[in-house]
Amino acid sequence: MDVVDSLLDAPVLWVCDSSEISDQSLLERYRQLLDPVELARLERFRFASDRHLFLVSHALLRCVLGRSLDREPESLVFERGVHGKPLLSDPAPSSVPLSFNLSHSGGQAVVAVRAGAAAIGVDIESHHPGRRFAALAERYFSSEEVRALRAVHAEARSERFYDLWTLKEAYLKARGTGLQLPLGDFGFSFQGDTVLFSAKAGLDPAPWRWRFWCARLAGTFSVSVALESGPVVFEPQLMRMIPLRESVAISAGSRIGYSR
Numbered sequence: 506m507d508v509v510d511s512l513l514d515a516p517v518l519w520v521c522d523s524s525e526i527s528d529q530s531l532l533e534r535y536r537q538l539l540d541p542v543e544l545a546r547l548e549r550f551r552f553a554s555d556r557h558l559f560l561v562s563h564a565l566l567r568c569v570l571g572r573s574l575d576r577e578p579e580s581l582v583f584e585r586g587v588h589g590k591p592l593l594s595d596p597a598p599s600s601v602p603l604s605f606n607l608s609h610s611g612g613q614a615v616v617a618v619r620a621g622a623a624a625i626g627v628d629i630e631s632h633h634p635g636r637r638f639a640a641l642a643e644r645y646f647s648s649e650e651v652r653a654l655r656a657v658h659a660e661a662r663s664e665r666f667y668d669l670w671t672l673k674e675a676y677l678k679a680r681g682t683g684l685q686l687p688l689g690d691f692g693f694s695f696q697g698d699t700v701l702f703s704a705k706a707g708l709d710p711a712p713w714r715w716r717f718w719c720a721r722l723a724g725t726f727s728v729s730v731a732l733e734s735g736p737v738v739f740e741p742q743l744m745r746m747i748p749l750r751e752s753v754a755i756s757a758g759s760r761i762g763y764s765r
């Protein structure tokens with residue numbers, strides 16, 4: 506079976522913990538995968554930890570797409586959509602196009618990939634329990650989300666904040682609009698483990714087409730995926746990859762919710 510064919514059923518979420526990679530020769534090989542634009546961006550980071558995560562994230566992205574399309578990772582050419590969403594500029598040598606999205610936070614990188622032209626967005630956020638998340642929610646969340654968050658038991662509130670944040674970001678990233686869409690004009694709620702999405706009239710031409718999945722990884726990260734159309738219930742296949750070294754299937758972490 507072609508690698509792309511195996512993506513037809515469900516998206517695949519490739520995860521990499523950059524703190525596991527310190528081998529300098531491997532990191533040098535990652536550099537050799539990047540194009541001049543990525544290398545210039547890499548050099549602009551002030552902090553070594555940010556530089557490291559960027560390098561690993563982009564090596565991961567190239568290795569995942571290369572593997573999915575049966576191409577050399579360094580041969581892939583990227584361009585950006587109108588609002589900056591990265592896309593592959595050279596058509597895949599396959600009848601099935603590929604959608605993908607990258608996110609990184611707190612040392613973790615994730616790449617979500619699916620077959621077909623329909624959009625995908627992913628967001629991962631590291632939990633910072635000390636963060637002033639109530640103020641952030643007041644500023645960025647819809648009034649319904651703020652109300653629902655206040656009703657969550659105090660001990661669970663910061664994790665729920667990150668679940669909501671990653672769902673909002675995953676949707677924005679699937680749309681590819683960046684912050685053009687006002688964050689308070691759409692929102693998420695949970696009924697048990699069902700994720701419900703609502704959007705102000707006119708914000709989304711077909712809000713019913715979206716599917717969502719939200720989980721926690723390693724106990725300290727929230728991660729969400731947004732899919733444009735597709736199966737009503739989906740469970741991404743989770744893979745852990747050390748680019749150019751190894752990849753293994755991992756368990757789905759603790760799932761928080763999904764649309765159905």
Ligand SMILES: CC(C)(COP(=O)(O)OP(=O)(O)OC[C@H]1O[C@@H](n2cnc3c(N)ncnc32)[C@H](O)[C@@H]1OP(=O)(O)O)[C@@H](O)C(=O)NCCC(=O)NCCS
Nearest residue numbers: 588589590591607608609628645670673678681682683684
């Ligand atoms: C840039 C943005 C798309 C995502 O930013 P982010 O959550 O900080 O970063 P992530 O790590 O999840 O995603 C970054 C990756 O998304 C991709 N990306 C960039 N622009 C994108 C866009 N318009 N659409 C989708 N993906 C995009 C890139 O691959 C980027 O990686 P790179 O910078 O290494 O090339 C944008 O939505 C943003 O600035 N968000 C922050 C908004 C905020 O403050 N939200 C408050 C809480 S709700």
